[in-house]
Amino acid sequence: MTELDLRVGIVGFGLRAGLWRYLEQPSNGAAGSRVSIVCDLSERGRADAAAKLPEAKVTADLTELIAERPDAVVVLVPDFAHAEVVIPLLEAGIPAFCEKPLDISLEAADRILETAYRTGTRLYVGHNMRHMPVVRQMREIIESGRIGEVKAVWCRHFVGNGGDYYFKDWHAERAKVNSLLLQKGAHDIDVIHWLAGGYTRSVSAIGSLSVYGDVASRRDNSDRRMGDWFSAGNWPPAAQTDLNPVIDVEDLSMMQMVLDNGVLASYQQCMFTPDYWRNYTVIGTEGRIENYGDGPGELIKIWTSRHTHSLPEPDETLVIAGDDEGHGGADPSLIAEFLRFAVSGGPTATNPVAAREAVAAGVLAAQSLRSDGGARRVPELPAELREYFEAGQPDSGGAVRAATVPDVAAGR
Secondary structure, three states, X not given: OOHHHEEEEEEOOOOOHXXXXXXXXXXXXXXXXXXXXXXXXXXXXXXXXXXXXXXXXEEOOHHHHHHOOOOEEEEOOOHHHHHHHHXXXXXXXXXXXXXXXXXXXXXXXXXXXXXXXXXXXOEEEEOXXXXXXXXXXXXXXXXXXXXXXXXXXXXXXXXXXXXXXXXXXXXXXXXXXXXXXXXXXXXXXXXXHHHHOOOEXXXXXXXXXXXXXXXXXXXXXXXXXXXXXXXXXXXXXXXXXXXXXXXXXXOEEEEEEEEOOOOEEEEEEEOOOOOOEEEEEEEEOOEEEEEEXXXXXXXXXXXXXXXXXXXXXXXXXXXXXXXOOHHHHHHHHHHHHHHHHHHHOOOOOOOXXXXXXXXXXXXXXXXXXXXXXXXXXXXXXXXXXXXXXXXXXXXXOOXXXXXXXXXXXXXX
């Protein structure tokens, strides 16, 4: 297999299907790739795939896709189906891209990692925010030592499109997402871990279904997609219409984390704000940084000297780089990294351990939120799995391991 003739499959041609355009890369004498087969259970998904990718084979059968032996597969199915799709691909020795979150339960996430470890098949998880300029620039500031040793990370997430994005389809149901602290928050939990240089070991949370549970207008939207109902005119939140018949996930959540390196962190998520952006504050022993906006052209402010008045001007201001192409350029970078990894292996910006740790923190936070709000201990992966993935899956390539897979449950 070479990048010159890389044949890529896609499973799930729905809301994230736009990633196909970054998979269609003519070789032009250099590295290239193409989508050779698409699998989707829905008639609409298959029709959309046929229209966008007329040269690709389209099927409703995962076993047919596996039989075609694509060189790599991008899995974009709903969260609750990740394990049931990714695991057969890994068992077949086909490098797999799994959209975040890894799955909606810690048990399913760990099964995916166990399978990748045992089979030696390359696994990549699509945490695209590790490729977003705002996150990369903030991490570079931290790594430069300009704010000293990180001691706290706070994230406020204003999800202004929450009603349209998460409360009109399956995202509103616990059975299909577990919690929006996991489904939506997995991005930010992972970023918090990356900026802080550690993983959550203890977590507590509070939250409620504060607004959308009281909206009486309900509709089964399985015949539509988010693009069919989205409108900036859907305001105020309580005036939304055609919400999902079942709504049992929280629309307001707050979690606190203690990381394994002693860093303290918090994440607040609100699904009914008028604005839509996320704000990170990172406090070190010699300063702090904070982003004002999270897209290209917006700002990261740095304070590294003492101020005795409120609202001081920052000591330095950086403009966030990037462009308007796929989350500030993150999506094309994400896909390019996956294709390189599928072919050649090597280090990547994210790794399955980090993805699993984001799931673990989100899952345990939801358990805390829905009970007494008390602290929950986050179980660690066995050392063998952690070391394997953090080393970049060095034995990847499809060879089944002779050794027994470590018992992940033993770490709980």
